[in-house]
Amino acid sequence: MDPRAQDVLLCDLCETDPLQYCCEHCDINLCTDCVSKHLSDSSEKHKIASYHLHKKFTPKYSKCLKHADKDCEMYCGSCHIPVCTTCISSGKHKGHDISDILEKLGSNKQRIQKDLEELENEIYPRYKDISSAVQTEKAEVETNYEKLATTADQQGEVWHREVTATVNKRKADIVETKTKHLSLLDKHADEITHRMTEINQVILEMKNILDTNDISLTSTYRSRNNEFNKLPPKIKVTLPSLYLPTINTETLNEMFGSLSSLSVTTVKPLLDEPRLIATIDTEYTQLYSVSCLSEDQVWTCGYNNTMKLLNLQSKLLTSIQTKSGNEPWDIAVTRDGDLVYTDFINKTINLIKNKQIQTVITLQGWRPLYVCGTTAKNLLVTMISDDRKQSKVVRYSGSTEKHSIQFDDQGRPLYSSGPFTKYISENRNLDICVADRSASAVVVVNQSGKLRFRYTGHPSNTEQSFTPVSITTDSQSHILTADRDNHRIHILDQDGQFLRYIHCHLEFPWGLCVDIRDNLFVAERDTAKVKKIQYL
Incomplete structure (x- = not known):
């Protein structure tokens, strides 16, 4: 008990x-x-x-500070202090909110009882859960770092094997080169020995002639001195050396692999009921895209050729028309705070810096659809072929194409064809998330382009079919996608598990973005309003 x-x-x-x-x-x-x-x-x-x-x-009354012989039987709600009857009769508390001290005591104890129950039954258990989660995470940290150390040892063993194999190969090369060197010298020595033998033989013959008076031998003598004066060439074989480059520690560390930096993310739980914070009237006929410049300023584009920067009070701060006069297909604010827009008709991707428009990419055979910036300050662009039969995602660094993502491991198209919406966002874990409206699916691949999962809606959906028209991600690696026909936002975790809906009386939600504090901005197509929503 x-x-x-x-x-x-x-x-x-x-x-x-x-x-x-x-x-x-x-x-x-x-x-x-x-x-x-x-x-x-x-x-x-x-x-x-x-x-x-x-x-x-x-009751245990307290003594009055001004009248020591009196008990404080009353309470002044205006002064927030207990008082005695003499204090009341003195007129100092005239017009104040006076009540019986026991009533105040009772109401206070009721509040204390309520607070006690909340602390015991609700607040403290949550702290216990968080504490338990921290202990679990500590255990996971121990396990993870042990795995990292083991991986480093394994990598070291691999390197040791490679180094040993390389050393043995070099030693074998040395032995082989030495053998060739000695063989050359042995051959040359044999040639010299052979010629010396000939010279000794000639010397003996000449001495024999000189020791005899044989006219025949003397008359047939032929000198070979000129022949022997042509000495054999000296062979000089340059001794090989072993080139030992200076070990570059930075290069060595890079080759061995590096430990990613420690990343600490504050976990923000989802609100049971998301809250509407602000509504911005953009005055477009139809509104398509929204992108956050700051917590209280957003870029928007809609059914005309003008992009507008608005604050939370719907005040127009800046407006810029497209370079071609065509309506922008999509917009995105880069990591540097510049604005990028795609021109479907003109087949260009354009950068606005200091109100100056620069065309950074012009496509051939493809048309750009939707665009987003990445943590590496690249651009990710969804695009469709001119014949409307193929779709893909392309990563650009500046104007240089770095990576194209179009097919899965079996060679099947990752994305549907057709000029429908294909909003794109990079998640915190570097996954690439596309809201493929014509496929009725959210398609998520890793940064290498390998398919991770497809989300096709939640089983609870009993109204219209799932129609994902836009997508964004937040600091918690949540994926948020606008379900246009069901007038709501789906929140998923980074692995595609459904977490919750956001309703907030949305009407045809279209474009999405989040600011640095994870507030959600939703562009409603037909009302042409942007709604700022707190959901964490």
Whole structure:
């Protein structure tokens, strides 16, 4: 049994819940739930009062600071202090909110009881859950760092094997080169030895002639000195050396691999009920895209050739027309705070910097659709072929194409064809998320372009079919997609698991973006309003 239960006075009826009230006529103590049950007995008169105001309760009054011989039996709500009757009669509290101190005591104790119950039953258990989660995460951290150390050891073993193999290869090369060198020298030595043998033979023959008077031998003598004077060439083979480059520590570290930096993210729980914070009237006929410049300024584009920068009070701060006069297909604010827009008709991607428009990419055979900036300050662009039969995602660094994503591992198209909406966003884990409206799916690939999952709506959807027209991501790696025909936003985790809907009386939600504080901005197509919503 919990020892604290011995200090808790329980209801006389249910004998389980703490008492808070009493019936003075029946002399019975009651909890909140049992008050209505007790009053249902109309055969008796009842007088319900706070337990702390009951006649059995003996109050302990404090002494008045101004009148030491008086008890503070009253409470001044205006001054927020207990007072005595002399203080009241003195007129110093004339017109103030005066009440009986026991009533104030009772209401305060009720509030304290309520706070106590909230602390014990709701707040403290949440702290316990968070504490448990921290302990679990600590255990996961220990396991993870052990794995990292093991991986480093394994990489070291691989390097040791490679280094040993390389050293053995170099030693074998040395032996082979040495053998060739000695072979050359041996061959040259053999040639010299052969010529020396010939010279010795000639010397013997010449001495023999000189020792005899044989005219025949003397007359047939032919000198070979000129022949032998042509000495054999000296062979000089340059000794090989082993080139030992200076070990570059930075290069070595890069080759070995590096440990990613420690990233600490504050976990923000989802609100049970998202809150509408502000509404911006853009005055477009139809509104398509919104992109945050700051917490209180957003770029918008709609059914004309003008892009507008507005604040939360719907005040127009800046407006810029497209270079070609065509309406922009999509807009995005870059990491540097510049604005990018796509021109479907002109097949260009354009950058606006200091109100100057620069065409940075002109496509051939393809038309740009939607665009987003990345953490690496690249651009991700969805596009469709001129014949409307192919779609793909392309990553650009400046005007240079770095990567094209079009097919899965089996060679099947990742994205549907057709000139429908294909909004794009990069998640915090570097996944690339596309709202493929004509496929009725959110398609998510990793940064290499490998398919991770497709989200085709939640089973609870019993209204219109899932129609994802736009997409954005937040600091928690949530994926948020606008379900146009069902007038709501789907919130997914980074692995595609459905978490919650956002409704907030949305009407045809279209464009989406989040600011640095994870407030959601929703562009409603037909009302041409942008709604700022807090959902974390």
